[in-house]
Amino acid sequence: MLKPATTDLDALKVLDERLRWLSAWTIHHANHIRESEDGLKVGGHQASCASMTAIMAALYFHALRENDRVAVKPHAGPVLHAIHYLIGSQAREALENFRGLGGAQSYPSRTKDRIPVDFSTGSVGLGVAITLFASLVQDYLTAHGWLDEKDRGRFVALIGDAELDEGNIYEAIIEGAKHDVRNLWWIIDYNRQSLDATSADRMFERFDEIFKSCGWRVVELRYGKRLQAALDANKPLKNWFEQLSNAELSALHYQGGAAWRKRIEAELGKKAATFLKDYDDEALAALFTNLGGHCIETLVEVFDAAQDDVPTLFIAWTIKGFGLPFAGHKDNHAGLMNPTQMAALRDAMGVREGQEWEPLEGVGDNARTGVEALIDRTRIAREKRSRSFGTTAIPAIPAPAGDEQSTQAAFGRILLDLSKAGGELADRIVTTSPDVTVSTNLGAWVNQRGLFRRSDSPDIFAQQKIASAQKWGGNNKGQHVELGIAESNLFLMLAAAGLSGDLFGTRLFPIGTLYDPFIARGLDALNYACYQDARFLLVATPSGITLGPEGGAHQSINPPLIALGQPGLRHYELAYADELAAMMQEAFRLIDDPAGESTYLRLSTRSIQQVERSDDSWRDGALAGGYWLREPGENSEAAIVAMGAVMPEALAAWDELKTDVPGLGLLSVTSPDLLHRGWTAAQAARWKGQRSASHVEQLLSRLSPTAGLVTLADAAPASLSWIGGVLGHRVAPLGVEKFGQAGTLADLYAVYRLDGDAITEAVAEILLQNG
Ligand SMILES: Cc1ncc(C[n+]2csc(CCOP(=O)(O)OP(=O)(O)O)c2C)c(N)n1
Ligand SMILES: [Mg+2]
Secondary structure, three states, X not given: OOXXXXXXXXXXXXXXXXXXXXXXXXXXXXXXXXXXXXXXXOOOOHHHHHOOHHHHHHHHHHHOOOOOEEEOOHHHHHHHHXXXXXXXXXXXXXXHXXXXXXXOOOXXXXXXXXXXXXXXXXXXXXXXXHHHHHHHHHHHHHHOOOOOHHHOOOEEEEEEHHHHHOHHHXXXXXXXXXXXXXXXXXXXXXXXXXXXXXXXXXXXXXXXXXXXXOXXXXXXEOEOHHHHHHHHOOHHHHHHHHOOOHHHHHHHHHHOHHHHHHHHHHHHHHHHHHHHHOOOHXXXXXXXXXXXXXXXXXXXXXXXXXXXXXXXXXXXXXXOOOOOOOOOXXXXXXXXXXXXXXXXXXXXXXXXXXXXXXXXXXXXXXXXXXXXXXXXXXXXXXOOOOOOOOOOOOOOOOOOOOOEEOHHHHHHHHHHHHHHHOOHHHHHEEEEEEOOOOOOOOHHHHHHHOEEOOOOEOOHHHHOOOOOOOOOOEEOOOOEEEEOOOHHHHHHHHHHHXXXXXXXXXXXXXXXXXXXXXXXXXXXXXXXXXXXXXXXEEEXXXXXXXXXXXXXXXXXXXXXXXXXXXXXXXXXXXXXXXHHHHHHHHHHHHHOOOXXXXXXXXXXXXXXXXXXXXXXXXXXXHHHOEEEEEOOOOOEXXXXXXXXXXXXXXXXXXXXXXXXXOOOEEEEEOOHHHHHHHHHHHHHHHHOXXXXXXXXXXXXXXXXEEEEEEEEEOXXXXXXXXXXXXXXXXXXXXXXOOOOOOOOHHHHHHHOXXXXXXXXXXXXXXXXXXX
């Protein structure tokens, strides 16, 4: 165990003040000094920053070790930038351009900020929970021999107290308890205010019980040293203070010393008379704001005391807007100091006018050496790491054999074959699933590669010789992380594992499986993973009304539309096993490519006749988003445009209509997402004077300009109907627009109009319109 460094406490106090000043000034500058071109309020959160400058000073300039990683509460972003400004890794121009294009981001961003941001934050609760999954990934890497003991660290989340209302935090700590998670510090900025108001009192007494029952140590930092001593010396005063509600406390902090005196005189009378004599109003206000989260001595003490790996929740009492004129006011969340208030703060902090950006402005000669020493020490520990890519060879992935297959079964076969063949890619794959491992066809892979557990967990059924197709023994070499049914956790796990190259310098190839409709349950966490450029393969299976007897509660309709609007995630929806093999190979390549992205495969349990291929010419088109499965005739007047599991219906209809409709083509779309992106990118390029035609434009240019398209998808029809807009073709869109229900495929395809009759009628309609 490393001994905590001894730190100059006075220097830390100076740094606390510097952070409070610089964060407030950065926001002030953006709102009141920088020219406003559009009249929009720029915004920023001076109160949320002031609330935790002492916590962040003690953390960054004292407690953090080189390998520790931090998720900073979104609204304290300017404090993080101020820290990096002090240590020299943030530029003044970026701060001057806070919330402007190319400037310091409003909320810490891994990909857009120039400073090292360990975890992006913004959607409250998610930044907290990802630290837990990152810690699990760290244990996974160490167990597999990819991360030395000396390179391990702690995962710290700086949390707003209102964030604790987000349910995903509790889903995460329950999962963490199952995996015996460790090396976590979660520090709550307990300022007892949310965005709207002061927070509810009653719940807070419960949080420590919740965390303790999940194996956490809870450390409360209620009082600073001075306030603790004063209250210990006067029991009635202490009892009085402790029964104040959050709202009352905040109001008193806002009103200041005279209000404290009046209340104490009125409610404690003689019992506090001697106490009150020792303080003037200003000193009284200062005393009562000496809460644990603002007291450097207290913070250093508790951080130093927590040197083991037990997950620890620190509840640090603070005041929102500490040291600012609106401290404690319930409406201060987005409050901004006006220029007069800012000037008063500047004078109070000893900052000369015109020197507002000077990093150590106002720091006296006596303190300067100590402050500079702390800054130097911190600089070394907070360097930005380069991202690591392109280290793993991706082998060619052959298609599983078989005339009839479902894409879901083929997925399981491909993973099994990869596992049997062995090699670096197979060893670096980590699979994870929220209690649908077996039903999404990961079973054979898990049988081969085992469950990941830090300590051995025997498969009791196997030991008792009870027949089962699933071997569920776990050990620290296992490669499947089994999660409980919480899709948000799945995406946070994929986010953390998908950042392993960035966080730990060693890449994993994470594959997550779930049921397609339940993507929606974890959607914000999925978006969060993509926002941070985490790399993974998401396999959603089964999907659509093709799920037949499972019924409407399990049949998905809109995920292709979700994918169409989700940056950083490539959607492939395919019909055949050979396409799947090509797309998995591509997905692995994209994980390890600096310019890559994550991939979402929408698979089906429907077993279908595979197509005969005469060559590989389909492959490039399939990877680019679509190819002619049946070539159109020259200047054809009609085409069927189909996607995924309904391809047999499309092929059958094509067969039936090809004589009556000469030149009829069948376009297999494998990624509406890629086609759409290519279309808009080509348009943008043309406006820049580059000659460019996108894949979808090239495909459709084979048709007559007056041709009609029948689009067909086991999904919302808008997933494909937009294609008519590319070259101005008329469209008859077929797809699912109402909730599904149980039934045979034939029944459902007839009711929802995905069958041959529907396609024939639609083709007839577009041809009639032409006539
Ligand atoms: C998921 C999500 N919902 C809503 C918001 C808007 N929002 C931003 S901060 C906040 C609450 C702030 O309170 P707290 O977490 O206590 O932070 P602090 O008091 O330190 O500012 C809310 C509701 C958000 N950022 N994310
Ligand atoms: Mg708060």
